[in-house]
Amino acid sequence: NLEVGIVGLPNVGKSTLFNAITKAGAEAANYPFCTIEPNVGVVEVPDERLGKLAAIYKPKRILPTAMRFVDIAGLVKGASKGEGLGNKFLAHIRQVDAIAQVVRCFADENVTHVEGGIDPLRDIEIINTELCLADIEGVEKRIERSQKLLKSGDKKVQAEIEVLQRLLKILGDAVPARRAGFSDDEKLLLRDLNLLTLKPVLYVTNVSEDEIADAEANPYVQKVQAFAAEENAEVIAVCAKLEAEIAELDDDEAKAFLADLGLAESGLDKLIRVSFKLLGLMTFLTAGEQEVRAWTIVRGTKAPQAAGKIHSDIERGFIRAEIVSFNDLMKAGSQNAAREQGLVRLEGKEYVMQDGDVTYFRFNV
Ligand code: GDP
Numbered sequence: 001n002l003e004v005g006i007v008g009l010p011n012v013g014k015s016t017l018f019n020a021i022t023k024a025g026a027e028a029a030n031y032p033f034c035t036i037e038p039n040v041g042v043v044e045v046p047d048e049r050l051g052k053l054a055a056i057y058k059p060k061r062i063l064p065t066a067m068r069f070v071d072i073a074g075l076v077k078g079a080s081k082g083e084g085l086g087n088k089f090l091a092h093i094r095q096v097d098a099i100a101q102v103v104r105c106f107a108d109e110n111v112t113h114v115e116g117g118i119d120p121l122r123d124i125e126i127i128n129t130e131l132c133l134a135d136i137e138g139v140e141k142r143i144e145r146s147q148k149l150l151k152s153g154d155k156k157v158q159a160e161i162e163v164l165q166r167l168l169k170i171l172g173d174a175v176p177a178r179r180a181g182f183s184d185d186e187k188l189l190l191r192d193l194n195l196l197t198l199k200p201v202l203y204v205t206n207v208s209e210d211e212i213a214d215a216e217a218n219p220y221v222q223k224v225q226a227f228a229a230e231e232n233a234e235v236i237a238v239c240a241k242l243e244a245e246i247a248e249l250d251d252d253e254a255k256a257f258l259a260d261l262g263l264a265e266s267g268l269d270k271l272i273r274v275s276f277k278l279l280g281l282m283t284f285l286t287a288g289e290q291e292v293r294a295w296t297i298v299r300g301t302k303a304p305q306a307a308g309k310i311h312s313d314i315e316r317g318f319i320r321a322e323i324v325s326f327n328d329l330m331k332a333g334s335q336n337a338a339r340e341q342g343l344v345r346l347e348g349k350e351y352v353m354q355d356g357d358v359t360y361f362r363f364n365v
Contacts, residue, residue, distance in 0.1 A: 005098070
């Protein structure tokens with residue numbers, strides 16, 4: 001299960017946002033494969049296609065797909081040297097697949113800023129520096145090892161050493177590895193280093209309640225956007241305090257509340273949607289009288305492996321996938337109509353799943 005880690009300096013609103021995540025949280029019983037620890041929040045991924053499918057199939061239950069957020073508190077200046085709760089938290093970040101960095105863009109005299117005043121770019125730099133320092137340690141060790149191999153006659157490692165040394169220099173300037181423009185081949189070389197600064201990043205600017213409707217006008221948010229654009233990172237704006245309130249409401253109340261604020265979508269839904277994209281994920285759907293359900297897969301997944309998400313037996317005994325795209329199914333109005341119109345395809349083992357494929361797997365038991 002893919003996971004997003006929430007990081008940021010103290011007092012920027014991480015816990016407030018994380019509380020909103022856990023309050024809005026998915027019914028744990030529906031997701032038995034997600035062990036839930038106190039710092040892990042599991043949320044359902046909103047998908048309006050599910051409701052539309054349900055209108056056709058009238059299933060007993062509707063099950064959205066879910067994703068995990070991990071609250072990684074304790075990252076402060078000096079963390080890589082073991083200050084604060086330091087290293088333990090850096091180890092935590094290693095395990096996540098993407099990082100959501102919360103940056104404070106709200107003014108509030110009652111909430112002290114650990115570094116003095118509000119300055120999101122300085123805050124981002126502090127966090128990035130700690131992550132770079134943590135990466136440097138790993139890279140230095142690896143260079144040592146590779147140099148030993150080179151001495152013992154292993155010429156293959158020469159190219160690797162060159163990449164590592166380039167990386168070391170970049171990190172030494174406190175520049176994250178994702179900004180280094182490594183080629184895919186180079187990234188492959190670096191893969192088992194599991195670099196913190198090579199993970200995809202999403203900056204979550206936390207703005208005040210009265211600014212959320214027009215967050216892009218906030219000059220701090222603009223600065224973060226300009227910075228993020230240089231590394232192809234995503235930026236979203238939330239008001240953590242409001243999210244905590246919205247998470248207490250039922251769906252209809254939340255909709256009305258958001259409409260009042262002039263917002264189309266809650267910050268939490270935005271966070272989920274953009275994280276999903278950042279992780280390179282997509283959704284396929286299954287639909288029947290029992291349930292209508294969404295499943296998460298990584299882009300590029302082939303049909304048998306997608307079937308394996310449902311059950312390993314279905315992957316093992318995979319024969320064919322019967323697929324109709326969600327849009328075709330909606331146009332046809334029913335599975336039978338779609339079949340009559342030739343919109344239902346039979347796909348084999350090499351088929352690469354597409355977002356919104358409504359799928360029925362045929363398999364041998
Ligand atoms: P953390 O240390 O990053 O986890 O920060 P917290 O979530 O504990 O928030 C620190 C303080 O900032 C708390 O008093 C929150 O109520 C306050 N806070 C968080 N988000 C917002 C916000 O969007 N607006 C305002 N005004 N205060 C906020």
